[in-house]
Amino acid sequence: MTMEPASGVPLAMFRDATSLDEAGASRAFASQAAIMPVNEKAAREPDLVVRGLRKSFDKTTRVLDGVDFTVPAGQSVALIGANGAGKSTLLRSCLRLIEPDAGDVRLLGRDMRSLKARELRELRAEIGFVFQKHNLVPRLSALTNVLHGALPRSALARPWFQSCAPKSLRDEALACLERVGLGHVAARRADKLSGGQSQRVAIARALMQRPRLMVADEPVASLDPSSGEEVMRLFADLIRREGLTLLFTSHDLSHAIAYADRVIALRRGSIVLDAPSSELNVATLRALYD
Amino acid sequence: MTDLAQPSPAPRGLPPRFERPSLGAFAAYIVVALFFAWSLHGTGVSLGDFFGGFPQMGRLIGEMLPPSTARLDAVGRALLETFQMAFVGTVVGVLISVPIAVLATRHLTPHPVFYHSARALISFFRTVPDLVWALLFVVSVGLGPFAGTLAIVVDKIGFCGRFFAEAMEEADRGPQEALSAIGASKLSLVMCAVIPAALPSFINTSLFSLEKATRSSVILGLVGAGGIGIELKVAMDLFNYDEAATIILAIFALVIVVERVSDLLRRRIL
Ligand SMILES: Nc1ncnc2c1ncn2[C@@H]1O[C@H](COP(=O)(O)OP(=O)(O)OP(=O)(O)O)[C@@H](O)[C@H]1O
Numbered sequence: 001m002t003m004e005p006a007s008g009v010p011l012a013m014f015r016d017a018t019s020l021d022e023a024g025a026s027r028a029f030a031s032q033a034a035i036m037p038v039n040e041k042a043a044r045e046p047d048l049v050v051r052g053l054r055k056s057f058d059k060t061t062r063v064l065d066g067v068d069f070t071v072p073a074g075q076s077v078a079l080i081g082a083n084g085a086g087k088s089t090l091l092r093s094c095l096r097l098i099e100p101d102a103g104d105v106r107l108l109g110r111d112m113r114s115l116k117a118r119e120l121r122e123l124r125a126e127i128g129f130v131f132q133k134h135n136l137v138p139r140l141s142a143l144t145n146v147l148h149g150a151l152p153r154s155a156l157a158r159p160w161f162q163s164c165a166p167k168s169l170r171d172e173a174l175a176c177l178e179r180v181g182l183g184h185v186a187a188r189r190a191d192k193l194s195g196g197q198s199q200r201v202a203i204a205r206a207l208m209q210r211p212r213l214m215v216a217d218e219p220v221a222s223l224d225p226s227s228g229e230e231v232m233r234l235f236a237d238l239i240r241r242e243g244l245t246l247l248f249t250s251h252d253l254s255h256a257i258a259y260a261d262r263v264i265a266l267r268r269g270s271i272v273l274d275a276p277s278s279e280l281n282v283a284t285l286r287a288l289y290d
Numbered sequence: 291m292t293d294l295a296q297p298s299p300a301p302r303g304l305p306p307r308f309e310r311p312s313l314g315a316f317a318a319y320i321v322v323a324l325f326f327a328w329s330l331h332g333t334g335v336s337l338g339d340f341f342g343g344f345p346q347m348g349r350l351i352g353e354m355l356p357p358s359t360a361r362l363d364a365v366g367r368a369l370l371e372t373f374q375m376a377f378v379g380t381v382v383g384v385l386i387s388v389p390i391a392v393l394a395t396r397h398l399t400p401h402p403v404f405y406h407s408a409r410a411l412i413s414f415f416r417t418v419p420d421l422v423w424a425l426l427f428v429v430s431v432g433l434g435p436f437a438g439t440l441a442i443v444v445d446k447i448g449f450c451g452r453f454f455a456e457a458m459e460e461a462d463r464g465p466q467e468a469l470s471a472i473g474a475s476k477l478s479l480v481m482c483a484v485i486p487a488a489l490p491s492f493i494n495t496s497l498f499s500l501e502k503a504t505r506s507s508v509i510l511g512l513v514g515a516g517g518i519g520i521e522l523k524v525a526m527d528l529f530n531y532d533e534a535a536t537i538i539l540a541i542f543a544l545v546i547v548v549e550r551v552s553d554l555l556r557r558r559i560l
């Protein structure tokens with residue numbers, strides 16, 4: 001089967017752009033901006049530019065085999081692909097939670113490879129990351145978990161526990177919980193929350209970061225279909241209302257189409273489709289898995 | 291029979307009762323048996339002496355009964371001091387153990403040099419027995435409970451440092467990864483994700499340490515490092531067996547109470 005993107009798919013045009021320098025990237029972006037859905041933020045540099053990203057964990061298989069794509073500010077992008085296609089590895093490599101072997105990542109205008117540990121932390125602070133497993137600290141309260149979103153931008157130790165946080169931070173954390181509809185469980189321990197509630201607290205923690213970009217790795221895969229739908233809708237609404245950029249992975253093709261402006265499909269570490277979601281339906285995406 | 295490499299088919303029927311040992315193994319058995327016999331001789335083990343000691347043991351028990359109540363207040367004070375040594379030693383030891391254990395946790399340590407130094411320190415503190423530490427501290431800070439308390443602190447660092455590091459190594463990595471992705475510093479990571487996850491294990495280890503420290507603080511007195519041990523030694527040396535009996539019973543009661551209370555706390559907290 002052919003795995004090349006259909007003609008007219010935006011990124012096809014600069015997959016063969018060899019210049020990976022900054023000027024090249026922004027030229028490529030300029031030509032893309034005309035096609036992409038335009039919003040008021042589209043004028044700034046793209047939030048994420050990935051060029052020639054490669055990663056292998058062992059000698060035999062390339063988990064990421066030269067991945068190129070660009071996410072302009074304000075766009076929602078869904079990343080799909082079979083188990084083991086490399087989606088999580090791609091997201092983690094973008095944040096340098098794992099070190100890629102080769103390639104360039106520009107995130108919010110910063111070259112990820114050149115960052116020192118401290119600068120890397122400062123950059124990560126601006127990016128909300130929601131995991132498949134909520135990854136809350138189980139023995140701490142929901143409010144404390146949300147406060148942790150403010151760790152990088154506050155004085156050391158203040159947001160460690162809600163009991164020692166300043167009022168302004170506690171208020172902000174409660175407001176974040178209220179935005180995900182969970183103001184009433186602020187004091188409850190994280191391990192006493194349901195799966196859907198936990199994932200919403202994790203979203204609140206990401207909002208607490210005051211992020212510009214949200215990254216989510218299968219944010220609702222561990223939830224039942226109805227709470228999954230509910231959490232995904234809430235998440236996408238928040239993203240849209242705040243005008244944030246979103247990059248998320250999903251195995252739910254209808255979510256990918258409904259909640260993203262654009263869908264990127266990954267297969268054995270390479271991009272095999274990159275198209276606006278308005279041009280796609282579940283059946284075409286489903287065919288990519290065969 | 292699944293051994294396909296066997297050249298001839300195995301004989302049918304029951305296997306032999308005993309495998310015939312290889313020549314090397316046979317020689318090893320002989321050496322161990324000879325060493326055991328030699329050690330019996332070296333330790334002066336003798337059934338005659340053992341049974342011959344019975345009347346003496348009977349006389350001793352006779353003299354112990356009834357336990358003396360003459361120096362109850364002194365025994366009580368020494369007992370309190372024993373527990374205070376154990377308590378202070380454990381608390382201080384646990385507090386010092388936490389940062390050392392963080393350095394000795396592979397994924398939290400700031401640098402491999404810290405990792406290896408912390409590991410080396412912990413094993414050194416653990417492998418030297420606490421009685422030896424007590425002797426060293428008696429020489430350096432003088433006779434009395436302070437020397438014993440220091441010995442317990444060092445012993446606790448060796449014990450808790452190791453188990454705390456293990457607990458932190460096993461703590462769920464998910465929340466830690468989430469906080470790294472947020473951009474939290476390593477110190478925040480330890481305080482917010484690692485210690486909360488490892489806390490039940492920390493508490494369990496600390497309570498167990500307190501029980502252990504109570505028992506060892508009794509012994510430390512024998513080398514003059516404070517506590518009730520010295521009372522016991524003096525009573526035995528002066529043939530005041532009835533007083534020794536009181537002290538032994540007091541120690542027994544203290545250890546039981548500490549174990550019971552720590553059991554209770556464990557169940558309440560965890
Ligand atoms: N830390 C790691 N060490 C070794 N191999 C890894 C590691 N992480 C991922 N892999 C391998 O990389 C490949 C891609 O994994 P990845 O998790 O990125 O896939 P995915 O697309 O997210 O799959 P899924 O849909 O199951 O989440 C898999 O074959 C996996 O075994």
Ligand SMILES: [Mg+2]
Pocket residue numbers: 087088089217
């Ligand atoms: Mg994955």
